[in-house]
Amino acid sequence: MTKIKHLIQNFSLQKFKKGGQKMSNVENLVKELVKIHGKNRNSLMPVLQGVVKEEKYLSEDAMMAIAKELDLSTADVYGTASFYTFLDTVPRGKNIIRVCKTITCHMKGKDELIKALEDALKIKVGETTHDKQFTLLTANCLGWCHKGPVMLINDEIYPETSPQAALEIIEKYQTSTKK
């Protein structure tokens, strides 16, 4: 709740500060997304999703830009975003790993998988690596229960992932996103 208040208080202030300055990247992105999806409330989800796809999370700037473009209150935008697990409002790494923690994956070894990832990335579930390359999260059933344990990295799915296989997959992301 305090976060919402903070957002609302900051709203006019930020607008004022930005006046005269060049538009930020995220404002451009929001404008672009609104152009594609339409300037109405029904576009809110695709616009939020579009920002998260590019930026990995919804910054206060992003939410304020969306509110302005769609003519909604910032609190409304934040209220909607905060409802959805995939619409993060805190900074996330370039690659978001979500390990399924629901029952069948639990039975098939999700604990070992999470442990291997935590050790390799030197973070705990919920945290982001220092180099901002990875965020490690858990998720509820990902719809691959016959092939547990499962993890999702961004939009990519990895069924039947042994701890060993997970490390190799992580490696791939490390090399492909660092350059």
Added chain:
Amino acid sequence: MENNILKKVDLIFDNTCDPLVVVDKVLAKSPDDVILDIIDSGLKGRGGAGFPTGLKWKFTRNEDGDTKYVICNADEGEPGTFKDREILDKVPEKIFSGMAIAGYAIGAKEGYIYLRGEYNFLLPMLNKKLEDFNRKIKAKNLDFIISIKSGSGAYICGEESALFESMEGKRGEPRNKPPYPTVSGYNSKPTSINNVETLVYALMICKLGPDKFKELGTKDSRGSKVFSVSGDTPNPGIYELELGMPLKEFVSEFGDGDTKAVQVGGASGHCVPRKHFNDTIIGFEGIPTGGSMMVFNSSRSMYNVLHDYLEFFTEESCGQCSPCRIGCQQLLKGIEAIKKGEKSPIYIEELKRLAATMKIASKCGLGQSVCNPFTSIVDNFREEIIY
């Protein structure tokens, strides 16, 4: 053993028919006749609630107004369910065609697929095939166009009215009912919302005729159903089976010889212990299911299973109504306290009363169904919960 073999069916994934030929066949009939065929087939919704599909279409058709919608519910979030993903992946044109048929029958010009965010990897393929499909439908002079809306990781958005809210750019909080979607759904317009699998069965009924469909299943549960089998089974996967099968036969086919219990219908379904395998029927006359069949053998702690489910509901409750928001938390805390010995075993009775209250006082199916796994696990595995 012959009579122990489950009857496998191949309708949903059958790829030998061109779904657009079925659409042509349907367009030669009147919408009312199409609806009569679906009613006659006895097809009930495959998403969990089991409402007769033909009636849903008829109610939507009967509403006044030019703007109506067909929605395909592809939010598949029930733990243990993964069949819709496979259908979307393998036979997307059959889903689109089922939607076009529904659109023709009820008089809708727009269709939407609400795809859970976890299945975003399907988007490029689906969008490509959809572009092609929309073009082909246009060429048939049918005024119907389908697009996809994505979810963002919220189980509750599978509940139809929460799904509409989400599509309207709002928090996925279920609405009060009535009004039902057939009267006021997406954008407050008459909307017919169906599960992925239901739409493909509707297509197959139009292809084969209602009588062929009725040959399968039982009086109360016509046809077949796609099951998602997971857990302690040598053969996890997706199977299309005739409805109305005894659970005993299912277990003899899919169990590992040491099956202690089967959770029928996912986290929000019922847990059936071994002693009831013989007298349990899978279907609308027994235990209905959206298709999730989770098999547990005797190495599993049913306390852990229940704990997992309650954690799931606590996280996924939209928090809008207090019986569910607080109830889920208290049930979870309650079994933890009993396990730790902080509460006496008699406390289970109090928790059961709470679960029963949630069933009648919660606003939507999520809170209402927590009682199913809770009571069925606690009653059948009381020792495991306490000690």
